[in-house]
Amino acid sequence: MLKRGRVTAETIVAQNDLHADFGGVVPELASRQHARAITRSISDVLRQSQLSSPAKDLDGVAVTYGPGLAGSLMVGVSAAKALSLAWDVPLVAVDHMEGHLFAGTLMSPVDLPSLTLLVSGGHSQLIEITEPGRYVELGGTLDDAAGEAFDKVARLLGLSFPGGPEIERVALLGDGSYIRFPRALSGDTLDFSFSGLKTAVLRYLEIHGPVNVNDVAAAFQEAVVDALAHKVGMALRKREYRSVVIGGGVAANTLLRSRIEELCAAAGVKAVIPPKRLCTDNGAMIAAAGAFRLGLGQVAALDIGIDTSLSLA
Known part of the structure; x- marks a missing residue:
């Protein structure tokens, strides 16, 4: 059984309007928007969760390292490394598609x-x-x-x-x-x-x-x-x-x-x-997969890179 997780705080920053005029995702625009939004998104989640201290209350930081667009992955991985180092908590690298799989566990085992x-x-x-x-x-x-x-x-x-x-x-x-x-x-x-x-x-x-x-x-x-x-x-x-x-x-x-x-x-x-909001890309599913990997003791080194063609199976 894959156990059910529980979401205490979440935020999603969509980019659909940014790419609509181009009929698809423009990688350069996507990575720039990631860079603009990531600090605010992290702040929003921390405020929602009402943690007294991330360094004391968090068990780890999970991040997608592939597959996906290189620029966007680099923004996320860089931020996760910084938080892991600043808070002195483990870094957990997650396959993007495993995150989608774990979205279901947020609702039911x-x-x-x-x-x-x-x-x-x-x-x-x-x-x-x-x-x-x-x-x-x-x-x-x-x-x-x-x-x-x-x-x-x-x-x-x-x-x-x-x-x-x-x-x-x-x-x-x-x-x-x-x-x-x-x-x-x-x-x-x-x-x-x-x-x-x-x-x-x-x-x-x-x-x-x-x-x-x-x-x-x-x-x-x-x-x-x-x-x-x-x-x-x-x-x-x-x-x-x-x-x-x-x-x-x-x-x-x-x-x-x-x-x-x-x-x-x-x-x-x-x-x-999963509910529709958890079917599209979201941080909660990555956190769920990260919690599973952390439970197995699978911690990433701070020099981990991205893998745009990572395969789940």
Whole structure:
């Protein structure tokens, strides 16, 4: 079992408005905004938590050291090193994707063995957890990640960034059955592929000219969720799990959340689905993963670097 954590204070500084005009995250802008916001964010959390002394009351400082954008990772790691040194507490280095996995534990214990679907802008993975801290990838994306596909199709439809929430918003007004977009890799594999789906949307728009954006968005969303849920269902049929966890920005999608709940109910498996605010990147999930790693005695040296291509499994 992965034990439940408890959040005493948190703050999230979003950058969506900063990058919206560019249709995606601009690395240089992202790192500069991280540098501007990090001191204020730390101060806000310390004020909320009402600690008498961080040096006395904290057990450690956790930080993401990968995967991700180099500039943003460097800002976070540098700040965490400074706090660790100033407060004389251990530094704990956390895999970003393990943080998304642990977001679920902030709401409920995760019963093992567990199946985890991690879906974000850069990742689409099915992970098996048989014991705490041991991860086996059952399937991953062969091309675009689910979140990346949402962003690209949103751009094709003239919607703003980030694409996931925008497509979900307009899809509520559309008919997902009006168009049948392809579902790739329907065989025995647990891998994902979304580049063909993105191309199918592009071809549809080229052929049909002016379209009902709501219907196209709904049909695209249906195809992505179908593909993700289908692989989860396949994995549940291959072996027995006690829980299914979803995490990452795409896990905030309402249709995906309901499909996973339905699959788990039918299979008699516990569904661990974080609230939407904990699906997107946040410090609470990194703290939860950091607490787990600290409990194992896994402390990082102060000369640790970043790893932009770090792999969880």
